Amino acid sequence: MSMSWFVHMAVILHTVQVIIFTQALCFICVFVHWYSSVNIVSVPPNISSITTVAPETSSAVINITLQEGCTSQTSGGCLQNLLEQIENITAQVLPLSTVTNILMMAFNASENILESSSSANPAELASYGNLVLKSSERLISTLVKQTDTNDSVSFTLAAVEGQVFMVGPQVPFEKIPRLDTTNSSMDIDLIGIAKNSKERSAAVAFMSYNTMENLLKPDFFNTSSDTVKTMMSTVISATLPKTTNTELTKPVNFTLKHIRDFDPSGSLSCVYWNISEWIVDGCSVLKTNSSYTVCSCVHLSTFALIMQTSRPAESDSRLDLLNLVCVIVGLVFFSLALLTFALCQWSSGVNNVARINICISLLLAHLLFLLTQRFLSLIRPQQVLCAMISGLLHFLFLSGFVWMFIEAALLFICVKNLSQISSKDREVLSSGFLCVIGYVFALVVVCVSVGVVPEGYGSEHCWIKMDKGFIWSFLGPVCVILVV
Known part of the structure; x- marks a missing residue:
């Protein structure tokens, strides 16, 4: 080369x-x-954090940290530290994604507390509830932005739902739309509040907490009478963030959907949270039915709907024993009658199909009823199972009455003819035809009842619910059978 x-x-x-x-x-x-x-942002070892940069209008950096030891089993100190960090946020406006992420973090921590400290005293629960409420309201206030006309923001999480509505000086309508969540809604005269404000603007934040009743329990509603308190709605809160004049021009109406069965004998109270207890000052029930209640309040706060019912009388052990013995004796005699009708046939002209099926229907119904009542404490929490049992009881008892009607019809035919039934009558009154009448009719009634009122089954005793007249799905056919 x-x-x-x-x-x-x-x-x-x-x-x-x-x-x-x-x-x-x-x-x-x-x-x-x-x-x-x-x-x-430096993070010490064993620390998990959420770091969020605020909008361009603010130079603040949002750094919310939760210790590693607090992620699986949160203590009260962990939750308090987390909520204090939220309260110390200096940013005035945050994006929706940041707010929802921090809210999820806070509510997950509060749920971990409930799981790890089931025996927490009421004072601690109320304190945690106050912290969660304060932090949530602080966070949702950062969604409020200045506007000349109107604007709104909403979000839905597993533990909380929220909606923010803002109006400005040039709002194009006289009344804002109703603020809605899944289980509640609010009507407020936000336009009137804005007109009374110096800036001619106002904002309202409406939140519905799906799990807050675990912290702010209905038992915190202190009354003179010893009653059972039941939370009938989700806990809601309403505030006027970044609004200079917070005086209401009209009472605010809240429509609260009942999240539990309404007892007609119970008393409903619209209450609001005051530091450590539920009180009724300034709130009243405007309208109610079995599905929802409208509360009217002259101030904004954290609200809920609580139902008071009389405490059930203590069960008499002797009466329970007598009931058990009677049901068992009835089951024995139903079994003997079933064996007698099934094995003994005195005459070929006598049809025992109706009698056998009466015994089968009532035997199964009483046996299922006995087992359900004995294990009611285990069955009742399983709402689907309880509803299925009540539907099956409805079918069995109704079948028993239908078979009684068939037996009465057969006896009438026998007495009328005073002789052996003709071949044509034999064909019409065959065992298969009778079974179709005896069971299909009851099945059709149950299916129609489920289609018309799906929530009609599954009462406190796993039987047909008494509200909405659903009991007539059983009493109606029975009355017709007895009259005919």
Whole structure:
């Protein structure tokens, strides 16, 4: 090879080295520039954090941290520290994604507390509830933005739902729409509040807490009478964030959907949370039915609907024993009657199909009823199972009455003819035809009842519910059978 070839190769290699060095230098400069522009928040070991940069209008950095030991089993100190960090947020406006992420973090921590400290005293629960409420209202206030006309923001999480509505000086309507969540809604004269404000603007924040009743329990509603308190709605809160004049021009109406069965004998109270207890000052029931209640309040706060019912009388052990003995004796005699009708056939002209099926229906119904009442404490929490049992009891008892009607009809035919039934009558009154009448009629009634009122089954005793007149799905056919 010639010397010139080596010279050319050396020049080429040198050029390549220069290019690589130049590119590496440029990459380092770009990396240093990018690194210096990032606001790095140091996190100690064993700390999990959510770091969120506020909008361009604010230079604050939101850094919410939760210790690693608090993620699986949160203590009261962990939750309190987390909520204090939320309260110390200085940013005035935050994006919706940031607010929802922090809310999920806070409510997950509160749920962990309930799971790990089921025996927490009422004072601690009330304190945790106050912290969660205060932090939630602080967070949702950061969703309020200035507007000349109107604007709204809403979100839905597993533990909480929220909606914020804002109006400005040039709002184009005289009344804002109703603020709705899954189980509640609110009507407020926000336009009137804005007109009385110096800035001619106002904002309302409406939140519905699906799990807050675990902290702010209905037993915190202190009354003079010893009654059973039941939370009938989700806990809701309403505030006027970033509004200078918070005086209401009209009472605020809340429509609260009942989340539990309504007892007609119970008393409903619209209450609001006051530091450590539920009280009724300034709130009243405007309208109610079996599905929802409308509460009217002259102030904004945290509200709920609580039902008071009389405490059930203590069961008499002797009466329970007597009931058990009677049901068992009835089952024995039903079994003996079933064996007698099934095994003994005195005459070929006598049809025992109706009698056998009466015994089968009532035997199964009483046996299921006995087992259900004995294990009611285990069955009642399983709402689907309880509803299925009540539907099956409805079917069995109704079948018993239908078979009684069939037996009466057969006796009438026998007495009328005073002789062996004709071949045509035998064909019409065959066992298969009778079974179709005896069971299909009851099945049709149950299916129609389920279709018309799906929630009609599954009362406190796993039987037909008494509200909405659903009991007539059983009493109606029975009365018709007895009359006919």
